[in-house]
Amino acid sequence: MRRIGCHVSIAESITKAPARAKELGCEVFQMFTRPPQGGPAPKITPEIAEQFKLEMKANNQSECYIHAPYYINFASANKVIRATSAKNIREELERGSQIGAKYVMFHLGSAKDMERAEALKITAEGVARVMDGYKGSTELLLEISAGAGNIMGDTFEELKEIIKLSGYNLGICLDTAHIFASGYDFRTAEEMGKTLDAISKTVGQEAIKLIHANDSKNDLGEHKDRHEHIGEGKIGQEGLVQIMSTFNLDLILETEHDKVEQDIRILKAIRDDLSNG
Ligand SMILES: [Zn+2]
Numbered sequence: 081m082r083r084i085g086c087h088v089s090i091a092e093s094i095t096k097a098p099a100r101a102k103e104l105g106c107e108v109f110q111m112f113t114r115p116p117q118g119g120p121a122p123k124i125t126p127e128i129a130e131q132f133k134l135e136m137k138a139n140n141q142s143e144c145y146i147h148a149p150y151y152i153n154f155a156s157a158n159k160v161i162r163a164t165s166a167k168n169i170r171e172e173l174e175r176g177s178q179i180g181a182k183y184v185m186f187h188l189g190s191a192k193d194m195e196r197a198e199a200l201k202i203t204a205e206g207v208a209r210v211m212d213g214y215k216g217s218t219e220l221l222l223e224i225s226a227g228a229g230n231i232m233g234d235t236f237e238e239l240k241e242i243i244k245l246s247g248y249n250l251g252i253c254l255d256t257a258h259i260f261a262s263g264y265d266f267r268t269a270e271e272m273g274k275t276l277d278a279i280s281k282t283v284g285q286e287a288i289k290l291i292h293a294n295d296s297k298n299d300l301g302e303h304k305d306r307h308e309h310i311g312e313g314k315i316g317q318e319g320l321v322q323i324m325s326t327f328n329l330d331l332i333l334e335t336e337h338d339k340v341e342q343d344i345r346i347l348k349a350i351r352d353d354l355s356n357g
Pocket residue numbers: 147186187223
């Protein structure tokens with residue numbers, strides 16, 4: 081759909097998020113539903129869920145997305161951490177279903193002192209555990225990572241393997257800064273074509289469901305996850321033009337809020353150019 085928005089704060093209550101998003105110029109938005117670094121999840125009562133949906137309507141948003149907390153680790157050697165990760169993501173899916181969120185995306189985690197094959201296997205088992213018996217409406221997306229250290233899921237091959245092993249047909253959230261850090265170039269039509277080939281040969285283009293649109297402070301293949309404002313990093317505006325002309329998907333910015341409104345305006349301008357050209 082190429083609706084454009086950003087990650088917004090849920091300070092005080094999730095019901096405040098839609099108006100905050102609108103204020104920044106978002107047509108769609110993303111949020112956490114719980115503290116991302118840890119701590120209990122604030123309860124979503126039926127009243128809060130209803131209020132949230134009314135706020136979205138009042139602010140002209142028909143879709144929203146949930147980013148899972150950061151402490152999730154499906155590749156941990158510690159069974160308790162893996163079990164808690166699965167429980168938390170399942171809760172996010174259930175909470176998302178309560179408020180009508182379309183997707184929950186999450187970072188797979190990091191494997192330390194473990195064979196890659198074993199790490200892939202236990203990660204897929206964790207994902208399957210999340211999905212087992214799930215009947216809600218919110219869909220789960222695996223987010224491709226920048227691949228720092230032993231972080232899982234930094235290539236489309238690996239994501240394909242995890243999806244296959246899990247036995248569930250899950251989608252992918254493509255973060256432009258992450259794939260760039262992982263070594264996928266898309267700054268020219270030719271490079272975009274090669275990256276699209278890599279996607280087609282693995283997960284398939286239809287598996288990509290959502291774009292995290294971020295420029296990158298670090299260069300191609302540096303495996304560092306540092307977001308930059310659109311056009312001010314190593315990707316540049318042309319890279320976003322290539323992404324937007326390739327994927328007809330919603331785009332969520334995860335850049336600092338000092339200039340996120342400018343980032344939103346840039347992406348809207350790129351979209352207008354594409355539809356006029
Ligand atoms: Zn993320």
